[in-house]
Amino acid sequence: MCCAIPLALAEPTDRSYFLNLKSNALLEFYLFDNTVNPDDSALNLERGFLFGDGFFTTGLIVQGDFLHLKLHLKRLADSAHKLGFKSFDLAKLKSRLEPLCERSTNACIRITISRRQSQRGYRIPSEEQVTVVIQLSPLPGIPDFDCELLFASTPISVNSFLAGLKHLNRLDNVLAASEVSEVYQESLLCDGETVICGSRTNLFIHQAGQWFTPTLDKAGIHGITRLRLITALRAANIPIEERNLDKKTVLNCEAAFVTNSLLGIWPVCKIENKALATDLVEQLQSQLNFVR
Numbered sequence: 097m098c099c100a101i102p103l104a105l106a107e108p109t110d111r112s113y114f115l116n117l118k119s120n121a122l123l124e125f126y127l128f129d130n131t132v133n134p135d136d137s138a139l140n141l142e143r144g145f146l147f148g149d150g151f152f153t154t155g156l157i158v159q160g161d162f163l164h165l166k167l168h169l170k171r172l173a174d175s176a177h178k179l180g181f182k183s184f185d186l187a188k189l190k191s192r193l194e195p196l197c198e199r200s201t202n203a204c205i206r207i208t209i210s211r212r213q214s215q216r217g218y219r220i221p222s223e224e225q226v227t228v229v230i231q232l233s234p235l236p237g238i239p240d241f242d243c244e245l246l247f248a249s250t251p252i253s254v255n256s257f258l259a260g261l262k263h264l265n266r267l268d269n270v271l272a273a274s275e276v277s278e279v280y281q282e283s284l285l286c287d288g289e290t291v292i293c294g295s296r297t298n299l300f301i302h303q304a305g306q307w308f309t310p311t312l313d314k315a316g317i318h319g320i321t322r323l324r325l326i327t328a329l330r331a332a333n334i335p336i337e338e339r340n341l342d343k344k345t346v347l348n349c350e351a352a353f354v355t356n357s358l359l360g361i362w363p364v365c366k367i368e369n370k371a372l373a374t375d376l377v378e379q380l381q382s383q384l385n386f387v388r
């Protein structure tokens with residue numbers, strides 16, 4: 097039994113107010129009453145929590161090495177710039193990561209940047225403060241089964257200004273990912289008939305003798321593995337084209353795979369009820385010697 101701080105006794109100005117001191121578990125319910133305590137520091141909640149005002153990256157630490165660290169740091173710097181995070185200190189984050197990586201031999205790492213709330217409402221506080229949260233979780237294995245793709249009923253949110261950013265507004269992904277129940281399944285987020293990405297991946301298909309991946313000018317995330325793969329394909333003079341892909345084209349493709357920073361290349365063996373051969377994907381993986 098954990099000793100949650102009873103609401104009546106908790107000091108709202110104490111951040112431990114949120115946490116059950118014993119189990120560190122979040123309380124199910126808490127109250128911030130700034131009509132009573134106008135200076136209640138609890139207003140310094142995370143805007144990432146309140147409005148999705150933040151961004152993140154997810155990567156792997158393998159044998160103490162943060163894989164593709166430069167690409168992850170560039171993603172964070174680009175996101176901070178695009179979203180106007182003026183006080184995000186990349187150098188400070190890098191200095192915090194170095195000892196952490198040495199200690200964490202193998203792990204999945206998520207780095208989340210959130211703006212702090214200091215006044216009510218959407219407007220970004222003039223005195224910006226930023227919170228950086230680093231989460232480490234066990235290193236996920238490479239699936240020993242191929243992927244089955246299904247078109248999600250959840251439509252993707254379209255916003256050409258935010259397209260490509262790994263910002264914190266992830267409800268599309270949450271709802272689409274929750275439409276499938278098996279670990280070997282991935283749902284495809286679409287804008288009408290145009291296929292954009294998987295709930296947690298980017299998509300590549302092979303059609304008419306070459307590879308294609310959806311253009312992400314209106315929605316989706318510029319995945320780091322997607323970028324690495326496009327670069328590797330072009331370096332190997334293997335044709336790859338970013339293009340608007342409709343459902344019919346995806347359903348009629350000769351081969352397909354999905355990518356993310358934890359999976360690397362995940363071959364697709366089925367799209368809806370159509371079986372797909374994976375030998376073209378396996379050939380590509382060995383030709384590029386592409387590892388996550």
Ligand SMILES: C=C(O[C@@H]1C=C(C(=O)O)C=C[C@H]1N)C(=O)O
Binds near residue numbers: 297
């Ligand atoms: C949402 C996160 O990362 C994304 C989600 C997955 C996943 O659901 O497996 C994997 C990598 C990212 N595309 C996260 O919280 O790390």
